[in-house]
Amino acid sequence: MINAVLVMNTQGKPRLTKFYKQVPVEKQQEIIRAIYAVLSSRGENYCNFADASNISGSDNKLVYKHFATLYFIFVVDGAESELAILDLIQVFVETLDRIFKNVCELDIVYNFNKVHTVLDEIVMGGQVVETNSADVMKAVQDIFKLERAV
């Protein structure tokens, strides 16, 4: 399953954190720092995976993608396919891009509740529920429409 989804910028500042298992706030910060330390030490054309068994538990892996000033990181256990998760990140980012029209770091900072809404449509309780960007868009827009109507 997916244990956590994180978005942080290239300076290590968290922009979105979502943990699907119970993690105390202090430990969350520790994990964020440890992940940043790993990612910042990795070169540009390295593979998109990194071992995280020392960060969040045995057989855990980081699957991450670097977009402009942001890292999108999924912390997954051995039951997930790394390559598939990599494409899931792509779906997530594509969806954000459609919603915010050329998403940038600040969109995520200011609208992280919306980003959470998008993420909730894709990942639920640590499992992938939807992988189709168009479907996610539709669901999210339904919600936004209704929210605005109220």
Next chain:
Amino acid sequence: MEQLKTIGRELALSSQVGWGSSKEFLDLVKAIGEAKSKAEEERIIIADIELLRKKIGEPDVPRRKMKEYIIRLVYVEMLGHDASFGYIHAVKMTHDDSLLLKRTGYLATTLFLNEDHSLIILIINTIQKDLRSDNYLVCCAALTAVCRLINEETIPAVLPQIVDLLSHQKEAVRKKAVMALDRFYQRSPSLVSHLIPEIRQKLCDRDPSVMSAALCALFDMITAESEPFKNLTGSLVSILKQVVEHRLPKLYDYHRTPAPFIQIKLLKILALLGSGDKHTSENMYNVLGQILTKGDPSTNIGNAILYECVSTLSAIYPNQKLLQHAAELTAKFLKSENHNSKYMGIDALGRLIKINPECAEDHQLAVIDCLEDPDDTLKRKTLDLLYKMTKSSNVDVIVDRMIGYMRTISDAHYKTDISSRIIELAERYAPSNHWFIQTMNQVFEFAGDLVPAKVAHDLMRLIAEGAGGEDEDADNQLRSSAVESYLQVLGEPKLPSVLLQVICWVLGEYGTADGSHSADYIIGKLCDVAEAHPGDNTVKGYAITAITKICAFEKGAGRKVGLTSECRSLIEELSTSHSTNLQQRAYELQALLGLNDETVATVMPMDASCEDIEVDKSLAFLNAFVKSALEKGARPYLSESERLSIGGITTLASSNNQNDLSHSLRFEAYERPQLPVPSLSSFQPTVVREFEDQRTTNNNLRATYAGHSTSMTDTQLVNTEAASLRLDGIQKKWGRPTYNNTPASSTSSADRGRSAAGNSPAEFSKDEPVESSLKSAVESRYVTSRKQRPEISEEKQKLAASLFGGTFPKSQSSSRSSGSTGKVSKSSHSRSQAPHIGANEQSAQMRSANSSTSIDKGHEKSLPVSQNLATPDLLDLGDGDSAGPSSDPFKQLEGLLEVPSTAMPSKPVIPQQVPDLLSLYESTPSSGSPSINLIG
């Protein structure tokens, strides 16, 4: 700085866009973004928290405003600050009728609260209501929250509503309801196990996304237990086939690959179902072959499916043709320029070599490339692969690589990990002992304090025991080379404590053995070690003991020991040390120097660390003393429980009572050997004096009683045990009032090493081991009593050796000099005790905390030994009085018998379920295929 400016500019832009965020929040984010230091950032956030705390508590906060506050709280907590004062407001917000506010409330609570937070109880009611809402978006919001917030106790409260939602008209709701059930299953399988049929039915949902959610849930259930789901194989294979054949709506394509995530999930499930099951696997070959040929290796997702297919093939019952195909694919992965593909290739290769170890050989170069790659992930993955393909022919190369990698990393977690792997490989495949020692030295050097102490003890054991073969020369050579390498290693700065302990032990034991180094030289080195580590008492203890041993060997060989001034000052320093352990050792050394040469040779014979000593566990030698005490009017010993029940009786009196008891029960005393031990402390002061007179009688008595035992060791025991009683008693007084001997038991081997010497090589066998601390008067007495014994003991030993072969520990000394069986017995026996060999120093430390005089120490040591060693003898001889130990096998038998019976409760569940599932299954394919056809 550049970055900050762009942020500032963009900020201006997006504040116009607004997105409904308030000015204050924007200002906060902006201020944090522009903060020049961590401290400034902290200051801003803390100020904001204070502001929020004040505002949020005001009465009648407008709802929109409250939403702002809560979002700011989430933000603040994301940055690592405590926002718990606002949790209650987030919970309140979930009650709101407005969807926007409700969703914000749910979002905040799921981020803030853990499932066992006390506020959860306030949300349950809202969740229940929302799950029944007409608005499907409200349902969805509640379902999302359920996944995070519901714990085992609250599952029943929402379960009925969620089951209802499984048939909701909106597929998004059905999908999320299935996911919620999956989450419940992870939490507590028993609570939702009755819903498995419903979840299986969802495989046939008319909407593929619901089916996909059901696959997630089934994956978890099949991971837990695959057997009840085997009958799904057909349906799953047909689903996979339809997906692969593009019969799902185009909507589910991703980069022109049909529903890749569903394919991957299905492949993972099939791998679980087909594992080790030929029949089930055969149903899959067709579709797997199809995937391999249709797969698109040009896209990332195509590779993901191909890789998954390879791992499925390597998990299920092997099919040579498909595996061949998989190997070709893996080769392509490995040759790819893309690092991700290489990573997957290495991983796939690791899976394939489990089935066919040869297939790695075609990819040697690719593997080496990955190993040299600067990418740490790839390197580590490759080392994993190498670890899997290690055999005795390549172990040196692979271990060398691993050590090289270990040298470069600093992360303690990985260092521990990789060092334990190196040790495992080295232990399993070491081409030679010399290589093993060298490798271990390197492991200690680079990962020193991360290595468990047991590894060090194993290494000392290996050096002490040698190869275990007949070739004593080779063993000596090994020891010499170990000594040489350690003398060399000592030159390096900053050695870890564990390695220093090994070095001290080896130098002490074998430093002067081959004659190439003078005692003064070795002692000088050991003094240097002790001086260089003033804070490490364990190392100092090892060092001083090693010096003691060398002095003893020198004296034993008739040479004069002249200590250098450096060494003298070390002894002086240690004898005033705060550590009683070090003091003890220093005094021991001094006492040893004062003894005559012969005695010293007995106390500390050369190379005797592997010898065993026998200890009279029953304390039978005390019987005469007890008898005379009773005759003088002492009361018999009572066990502690008896004493407690009587209450008023003094310890002294009651212990005497028991002595009487043990006298009359003497021939069965082995049954409960631990009972007399603690009580003896009470009459200790007299024991030492009176005991000497009665020793001889004791021995005779014991010899008649324990006809099998070697009398030579008896005498040693008499000697050491008399003393040990006292110490043990002291320990008991200070410790908990129980018979627990465990703290002392690990001390055994040290003494075994020294006192066992009586059994070892001919030159020493005439002498009895006498602890350095014993007074010479005592010694002479022993010598006389001992002289009657040797002939008997040798006979008995030979008999024992021929009777019990390799399993009889006592046969060692005689057979060692006479035949090969003894050698075998030595190695096999001492292997089982091995961890103690090195442990003695440390445990001695524990013990000596209790001892204040050197006599105490010598005595104290041996009792635990007796408890350790007596049992095997009893077992071997099958004496009638071995009731205690022999009850164990019966218990084991009982345990064996019980295993099936305890396992039963879980088993019946399956048969009971099967009809259920079967009936379901019958409905599954029939209703399943049409619905899937609908899809297509």
